[in-house]
Amino acid sequence: MEKGKTVKHLIDKEWCKGCGICIHFCPKKVLAFDEQEKADAVRPEDCIACRLCELRCPDLAIQIIEQDGENEQ
């Protein structure tokens, strides 16, 4: 990600049906299933904010928000 910018992945776990489309097509492998088989951002620091997950999520469950500032660790 661009220096000084971070990406927040807002994932609605109630809406996510765990189809895995976002995980499979993420070019940076940022997303993975959590223990409930729902999408989760496991490597948010690698995200390039291409928004392919948001665009292809059939459940409208992902929103990508770019923010200024360092990653929350």
Place this chain on the structure above:
Amino acid sequence: MTKERFDFKDYIRPRFFPHMWCPGCGHGIVLSSLLRAVHELGLDKNDIVITSGIGCSSRISGYVDFHSLHTIHGRALAFATGVKLSKPELKAIVPMGDGDALAIGGNHFIHAARRNIDITAIVMNNRIYGMTGGQFSPLSGSGKKATTAPYKTIDREFDIADLARSAGATFVARSTVFHAIECKDLLKKAITHKGFSVVEILTQCPTYYGRKNKEGDAIQMMEGYKNNTVKIGSKKLEDNPNLIQRGIFVEKTDVPEYCEAYDKIIQTAMKGKA
């Protein structure tokens, strides 16, 4: 009243979410692309009317926060024609499934195209009747398995783009849910186009079509859209003419739009002898 950042919650009725589509169903991606297209065009929610028929795809009219009519099977275009003639200032968008549009509503489809009425028809083509349990549709094509074709289909499929072109549609395009950005851009052009626009969007039904035809899950079906489609006129067609073409097939602006032509008839009649 466009907000800079797109938030689909501004355009949906959240009380109906999570939606009823199966995990991995492509219809949600069509919904998402449509909402993005509306956002980028800066359209007011009150200026849009969504008319739909019956089927998985037609549930979209309940999810969007526009004027909406959930009507009867195959007749969404007929209802939209009525709405458009009485309120031509509205943007009429008609999302339909392949069976809804071309089997039950096949006649309405070709006649709406012939009239060139200013409606945007979105054909969400998953090649099967999903809601009723996986019966084959006029878009399934031959050699496919379905609940009603356990020994494979023998019917050939329509080519929606060719059919729409022959019937007289003045904007015809095709994309897939894998190509979500292209999908959104084509929808923007179709909504802006004055006249009858048809956008065919290939969308996966992993539950019936994918499972019965061993095409894998939603992810594999989307990989299929990536590998088996090309832009119109691509060089890859020389090696493999069976690849499905994506893009704009027809874009004509020299055909009169139906509502405008009808207005002229009203004016002529009003001048006549009383």
